[in-house]
Amino acid sequence: MALALQTFATVSDANAALKAAGTRYLGGGTLVVRAANEGDISVTGLVRSTDPTLSGITVSGGKVRIGASVTMAAIARHPELGAIAKAARAVGGPAIRNMATVGGNLFAPAPYGDFAVALLALDASVGTNDGEMPIETFLAGRDGNPAIVTSVSFTLPKADSFRFLKVSRVKPKGVSVLSIAAVPEQAGDGTVSSARIALGCMADRPMRACAAEKALIGQKLDPDGIAAALATAGEGTSPITDPIASAWYRTEVLPVHLGRLLLT
Amino acid sequence: MAKVPIQFTLNGSEKAEFVEGGTTLLHALRDKTGDTSPKGGCHQGTCGACSVIIDGELRLSCLTLAETCSGTDIQTTSGLAEAGVLHPLQRAFLDAFATQCGFCTPGMIMAAKVLLDHTPNPSREDVVEALSGNICRCTGYEPIIQAVLTAARANSQNAA
Numbered sequence A: 001m002a003l004a005l006q007t008f009a010t011v012s013d014a015n016a017a018l019k020a021a022g023t024r025y026l027g028g029g030t031l032v033v034r035a036a037n038e039g040d041i042s043v044t045g046l047v048r049s050t051d052p053t054l055s056g057i058t059v060s061g062g063k064v065r066i067g068a069s070v071t072m073a074a075i076a077r078h079p080e081l082g083a084i085a086k087a088a089r090a091v092g093g094p095a096i097r098n099m100a101t102v103g104g105n106l107f108a109p110a111p112y113g114d115f116a117v118a119l120l121a122l123d124a125s126v127g128t129n130d131g132e133m134p135i136e137t138f139l140a141g142r143d144g145n146p147a148i149v150t151s152v153s154f155t156l157p158k159a160d161s162f163r164f165l166k167v168s169r170v171k172p173k174g175v176s177v178l179s180i181a182a183v184p185e186q187a188g189d190g191t192v193s194s195a196r197i198a199l200g201c202m203a204d205r206p207m208r209a210c211a212a213e214k215a216l217i218g219q220k221l222d223p224d225g226i227a228a229a230l231a232t233a234g235e236g237t238s239p240i241t242d243p244i245a246s247a248w249y250r251t252e253v254l255p256v257h258l259g260r261l262l263l264t
Numbered sequence B: 001m002a003k004v005p006i007q008f009t010l011n012g013s014e015k016a017e018f019v020e021g022g023t024t025l026l027h028a029l030r031d032k033t034g035d036t037s038p039k040g041g042c043h044q045g046t047c048g049a050c051s052v053i054i055d056g057e058l059r060l061s062c063l064t065l066a067e068t069c070s071g072t073d074i075q076t077t078s079g080l081a082e083a084g085v086l087h088p089l090q091r092a093f094l095d096a097f098a099t100q101c102g103f104c105t106p107g108m109i110m111a112a113k114v115l116l117d118h119t120p121n122p123s124r125e126d127v128v129e130a131l132s133g134n135i136c137r138c139t140g141y142e143p144i145i146q147a148v149l150t151a152a153r154a155n156s157q158n159a160a
Helices: A009-015 A032-037 A072-077 A081-087 A093-101 A115-122 A135-140 A208-214 A226-230 A247-263 B025-033 B088-095 B105-119 B123-131 B143-157
Strands: A003-006 A023-025 A047-048 A058-062 A063-067 A127-128 A133-136 A149-155 A162-166 A178-187 A193-202 B004-010 B011-021 B051-054 B057-060 B072-076
Touching: A003 A009, A009 A047, A023 A032, A047 A178, A058 B088, A072 A081, A072 A093, A072 A115, A093 A162, A093 B057, A093 B105, A115 A135, A115 A162, A115 A193, A127 A135, A162 B072, A178 A247, A193 A208, A208 A226, A208 B072, A226 A247, B011 B025, B025 B051, B051 B105, B057 B105, B072 B088, B088 B105, B088 B143, B105 B123, B123 B143
Parallel strands: A003 A047, A023 A047, B004 B072
Antiparallel strands: A058 A063, A063 A149, A127 A133, A127 A149, A162 A178, A178 A193, B004 B011, B051 B057, B051 B072
């Protein structure tokens, strides 16, 4: 079926056009063209915007703003984003990374959306023309999201405080069994003063491991110190079952991989 | 619905076509220009058989809308041979028995070409990473990896 593509110079005009029933936003195409190829007849029209504010990366005073149209490849090779490059490189193969955008990744259903897991651990803000909102608020309401995402912003972590792991069966690249991003802050004596841990594939969208985060506070990142966090890692999760892994398997291996990530 | 005019450069030749809205680049290349070297495997962005090079970057033509490619420079495997002489990558794939059924081969060669364009002397890990979005169900990958490394060596010897 023919799909009409409308291109707008500004996000505002694209937002207005997106209100039409059956219309979806076209970023890199890895979600919406895939849906159309699969025969998703709910997609009847596509909208995109060439607004230059969607395509820039700015790093200033430790704060990062990434336009929603920026690709995973552009993030992975950006000289000032080395600390989070591994999360961008975890997405797809080289061709997918040249197409997939940071904005689209926020909407990718599990088992996809590994970069959004990283953004959740980084406590990112998601920008639209209506302003910014915390990524958790955005993710909770993304299915009914009426506005085009324009940017994500976050504080750049220190290179050694951002940890990321994508577990897949196919090496070097495959679909996620699960992914974990963690940002533990350590005090001078090595104990954890704060921690954010985000999980991918452990629900239909990225989620935080809040119980494990709490259990890490005041602990050292050694096998005894992380034991309580690993015991509570699965709290609140409802993992997906798909051809990659069952929900049971994901639940069983989550503490193993979280442990490996925290002990590295 | 009115058809959409597109024009692009395909392997050095100017092309102008009319496509229906929503036509993928893969279909435009195969059905309009007659270049059947990009293959339609999964149409989901999983297999890499449709890989082409657009403005120097590896892309999946099955997930790219043709009308977003107006004004671009597109390379496919069918444009690699010059005056009947195979490209070093094509030669190396044949010599290393890196192609069996052949369905993944044009995508593999495009992925490998982008790698060698940017990294003339890749490590084995570089090759594995570069081909990580392309699936082959015949070879077990090892002959393909060896072919790319052989082509890289042939290129550097020719350049020396």
